[in-house]
Amino acid sequence: MVCQHLGCAVEFSKEKNIYECPCHGSKYYRNGVNFAGPAPRPLNHFEIVLDDSGKLIVDTSKIVPLETELVV
Template sequence: MSNDLSRRTFLGRIWKLGIVLIGAAGAWTTWDLLQPLPTTGFGGKVRTIPPTAVPETGAVEVLAAKAHLVRIDGELIALSEKCTHLGCRVPYCESSNRFECPCHGSVYNRAGELLTGPSPRGLDRHPIEIGADGLVYIDTSTKIDGVSPGTITMEEPSPGDSCAVEGGH
């Protein structure tokens, strides 16, 4: 009888312990998921700005990610600022509304599509995600190849002069 009772007590305690452990694992997982993404420098996930801070026009340079954030038809895109020709840094030119490589003259539209120049493809992209803190994170550890030359999905006017110095290095 007392042997029965102690076995019952033992099994009851094991059940309770199991339930406590399952609860603790669930709480840990939830806590872990709610943590902001780890902030690292270039080569990792780079914490940037709120999505609402990226305007419908122009581009926002994120130096730490060596990238530009643009909004195309409402969608946020992170474009690498490394020219796909020979790797020069490609700035956004406000007057022409284009990305213009100062090295050999490649020009890209705001979606990073190649308009002219020797580059083999459009500007590469990085995945982005919105962290638990509501900010945009650019994953610079991953690169998505830019689109092939001739792929133009958007037409935006070029209101003014080019910024690039042709033939410069």
């Protein structure tokens, strides 16, 4: 959820179905790929696991390459 330009928090627009950065206008598709503005690369993707109690755990210390996520 952190813009890859200078680190502002991106917001999801339900109306546009994209992520937008309020700081300098970078835009990202739903899969995190940047397509407008100064962001030089896609949003980071993190490892997500389902624990034994049924909770989704997002591990922000483990960045998943975008190519791997698209294959799953």
